[in-house]
Amino acid sequence: MNHKPVKLLSLIFGRALTEDRTRSLAHLDQNPLAPRAATTEEIWFQDEARVEQKNKITRRWAKRGTRPSAPHDQRTKSAYIFGAICPQEGKAAGPVLPFCNTDTMNLHLAEISLHVAPGAHAVVLMDQAG
Secondary structure, eight states, X not given: OOOHHXXXXXXXXXXXXXXXXXXXXXXXXXXXXXXXXXXXEEEEEEEEEEEEEEOOOOOOOOOTTOOOOOOOOOOEEEEEEEEEEETTTTEXXXXXXXXXXXXXXXXXXXXHHHHSOTTOEXXXXXXXXX
């Protein structure tokens, strides 16, 4: 086994690598240009949005100078739409969920994985919002 990359790393870090580290870095000796099993990649574009229902302001006719009571519903409801598309394959995934957090993002990624072809890798491009 040729240890040139391992020796180079030990020179860069200024210390000798132990046998355990040498064993864990054995993959560096493999030829990166060697043929690999063919895999396909699917490029997915993802985004999420919040949609909300908020009731409008209640108005009431009254005499000038008076302040009549105008009770109205102040509850709001919101939902989060997660969407992802793969234009190359013509696929889409879009769950509507009640929250936007780590757990719901994991559900969204699981939904995307259901649409990825067997044996293919999915590359999901996300914005840095949130």
